[in-house]
Amino acid sequence: MDFDDLMSLRRYVSIAHHVPGRLRLKFNPAVRNDPRFDALRNAEAPFPGVQATRINTMARSMVIEYDARIPQKEIAGLFNGDEEAARDSFDRITEIVLS
Template identity: 40%
Template sequence: MNMQELLEMRTLVDVVHHVPGRLRLRLDPRLREHPAARELGNWSANGSAILATRLNPVARSLVVSYDPKRIDPAVLEEFLASADDTRAQALAETLANYFGVTPQA
């Protein structure tokens, strides 16, 4: 997954609940069609700061457990909620290494 794909997919999720270290996302059904969506469940296997993921396809939700000492919860929340694409790009560059995402868009 590259940073451009991460930026595209963020528009297809909504934060349902977030406490430092645990994030629950509601997934837009269109996310299923995104070419990089299959990689979301592999984040914890790639040595990133993501500790575990749990997908519930019936509820269209994804729970992401992450290391809040490595990923600033406020930065993660702002990245997912930002309506400013320029700001989201800057935040994506900050988060890329933590997610194991290729930094080049």
């Protein structure tokens, strides 16, 4: 999964719960019709710093456990706001993870 795949799927996503190091996303049912959803289901990490993911297709949710050094606002920035802001968050997350 790359940045473009993540951006194309975020229109189906809302943040259900978020604490440092753990994020729960809820998916709109329409996501099942998007072919990139399979890429997300099979991806090891939808963004840098991800340590584990679990998808519950019945609940239409995904739990992402990530490096707690990454600020919550950067994670939220991937899913909220415009694509340019999301790209900035993605780049900052990558910087944090690689440092």
